[in-house]
Amino acid sequence: MSLALDAAAQDLLFREARTANTFTDEPVTEEQIQAVYDLVKYGPTAYNLTPLRAVLVRSPEARERLVTHMDEGNKAKTGAAPLAVILAADIEFHEETHRLLPFAPGIKDTVFSERPVREQAAQVNGALQAAYFIVGIRAAGLAAGPMTGFDFAGVQKEFLDDDHTPLMVVNIGKPGPDAWFPRLPRLAYDEVVTTV
Amino acid sequence: MSLALDAAAQDLLFREARTANTFTDEPVTEEQIQAVYDLVKYGPTAYNLTPLRAVLVRSPEARERLVTHMDEGNKAKTGAAPLAVILAADIEFHEETHRLLPFAPGIKDTVFSERPVREQAAQVNGALQAAYFIVGIRAAGLAAGPMTGFDFAGVQKEFLDDDHTPLMVVNIGKPGPDAWFPRLPRLAYDEVVTTV
Numbered sequence: 001m002s003l004a005l006d007a008a009a010q011d012l013l014f015r016e017a018r019t020a021n022t023f024t025d026e027p028v029t030e031e032q033i034q035a036v037y038d039l040v041k042y043g044p045t046a047y048n049l050t051p052l053r054a055v056l057v058r059s060p061e062a063r064e065r066l067v068t069h070m071d072e073g074n075k076a077k078t079g080a081a082p083l084a085v086i087l088a089a090d091i092e093f094h095e096e097t098h099r100l101l102p103f104a105p106g107i108k109d110t111v112f113s114e115r116p117v118r119e120q121a122a123q124v125n126g127a128l129q130a131a132y133f134i135v136g137i138r139a140a141g142l143a144a145g146p147m148t149g150f151d152f153a154g155v156q157k158e159f160l161d162d163d164h165t166p167l168m169v170v171n172i173g174k175p176g177p178d179a180w181f182p183r184l185p186r187l188a189y190d191e192v193v194t195t196v
Numbered sequence: 197m198s199l200a201l202d203a204a205a206q207d208l209l210f211r212e213a214r215t216a217n218t219f220t221d222e223p224v225t226e227e228q229i230q231a232v233y234d235l236v237k238y239g240p241t242a243y244n245l246t247p248l249r250a251v252l253v254r255s256p257e258a259r260e261r262l263v264t265h266m267d268e269g270n271k272a273k274t275g276a277a278p279l280a281v282i283l284a285a286d287i288e289f290h291e292e293t294h295r296l297l298p299f300a301p302g303i304k305d306t307v308f309s310e311r312p313v314r315e316q317a318a319q320v321n322g323a324l325q326a327a328y329f330i331v332g333i334r335a336a337g338l339a340a341g342p343m344t345g346f347d348f349a350g351v352q353k354e355f356l357d358d359d360h361t362p363l364m365v366v367n368i369g370k371p372g373p374d375a376w377f378p379r380l381p382r383l384a385y386d387e388v389v390t391t392v
Contacts, residue, residue: 003231004337009205014238014328034385035199041382042210044330046344046364048380054389062392099381124323124363131239131327132210141200148242159392167320168242184244185295186237189230193250196258196355 013138018180020143021077023173028083028142030056036136043132045125047107048100051093052129052167055086055159065158070169071149081145081171086155087133088164089126091118122165130167137172143179145171209334214376216339217273219369224279224338226252232332239328241321243303244296247289248325248363251282251355261354266365267345277341277367282351283329284360285322287314315361322363333368339375341367 003010011017033056041050057066066086067079078084094112098105112118130146137144146168155166199206207213229252237246253262262282263275274280290308294301308314326342333340342364351362 003235003335005205005208005335006202009201010235010335012201013331014235017238019240030391033389037385037389039199039206039210041388042213042379043327044215044340044342050383050388052388056389056391058391096383100383101380123320127320127323128327128330131324132331134240134324135209135328135331139199139201139206144240146240183238184297187246187292187296189233192237192246192248193229193233193252195226195252195254 012141013135017138018143018175018183020145020171020173020175020179021181022176022179023077023081023143023171024176026082026174028172032140032142033083033085036133036140039139040129040132040136043129045128046121047097047104047111049093049097049121049125050100050129051089051091051122051126052133053088053090053164054133055088057084057086057159062159066155066169069151069154069158070147074147074149074169077145078147078169078171082173083171085170085172086159087126087130087167087170088156088160089122089167090164091115091122092163093122094118119165123167126167134170137170142172143175147171208337209331213334214339214379216341216367216369216371216375217377218372218375219273219277219339219367220372222278222370224368228336228338229279229281232329232336235335236325236328236332239325241324242317243293243300243307245289245293245317245321246296246325247285247287247318247322248329249284249286249360250329251284253280253282253355258355262351262365265347265350265354266343270343270345270365273341274343274365274367278369279367281366281368282355283322283326283363283366284356285318285363286360287311287318288359289318290314318361319363326363330366333366338368339371343367
């Protein structure tokens with residue numbers, strides 16, 4: 001069964017794309033990240049909430065601060081990657097719904113008036129957008145190294161505020177030598193999909 | 197700035213892809229969904245947890261039961277779509293980690309021994325995989341209509357169990373007449389991305 005997407009694109013985005021653990025020193029430019037955003041911003045979210053926010057950790061001083069919060073096994077590669085990005089979800093996304101969902105501005109004061117509801121929606125929809133972002137990094141011909149192995153409270157305190165919750169840190173660049181671990185197994189179709 | 201992914205693929209997956217609200221009656225086959233899964237199963241998750249599970253609601257009787265749990269505005273299109281899929285997250289994903297992360301089977305009894313930790317990880321990583329799945333549906337040349345407007349507890353009770361939490365329902369098919377609402381605005385790059 002062939003898909004509409006051509007095989008080279010399938011390989012680029014999924015089949016040959018892998019979580020990179022080493023990178024070359026070729027820089028990742030602002031223009032590349034902007035091109036990624038301008039593509040993946042169209043990925044769907046509930047109510048068009050689009051709560052994802054990103055902090056590009058570029059300066060050596062900021063990178064050093066980020067590395068101190070990473071788990072031991074993630075420190076070296078996060079310090080060495082051409083770019084490290086903190087992906088976070090904005091819990092106060094409802095302040096933008098009058099622009100993002102202009103036909104239903106009232107959701108700010110109804111569906112999303114309570115902070116715990118917003119925290120939940122920010123997490124789930126921020127995660128959807130984080131996945132689109134990873135696909136977009138690969139679409140740019142770059143390798144992504146997403147990580148959740150870090151001190152979430154520490155990164156939030158150091159780089160964000162109480163209204164922005166970290167989702168993951170993603171190292172980005174061209175893959176370097178021995179960039180990949182062996183591909184891990186996946187569940188079979190019949191283990192994941194049932195029909196009623 | 198051009199991406200490595202060709203422009204036609206960019207359009208197919210993001211720029212011209214839209215959340216469909218009507219569909220033709222062309223069927224969506226098991227082979228198509230299997231091809232989608234076999235592509236997007238490679239999308240990365242934390243610890244390779246891959247907690248996403250899917251229920252294809254095919255029989256008219258099951259579809260009718262699903263429709264009763266959808267919000268008013270989602271009933272007609274969910275009843276009429278060639279295929280409706282319940283995407284859910286398996287909270288007991290740690291039962292598979294010995295296969296999925298063979299070099300660290302111990303995470304089952306350490307990192308993920310507590311159910312609230314698993315609930316959180318299932319939600320976030322299930323959402324990542326739901327996003328890959330939506331991209332995959334588009335890669336198959338199909339339109340997706342993801343929805344969170346339904347009775348989550350009702351759908352869980354009717355189609356799942358206590359260990360599987362619904363993430364969204366996705367209608368799938370070829371877009372029909374007037375399938376799209378106008379494209380909603382997106383936040384500008386500078387509103388989403390900051391640099392330190």
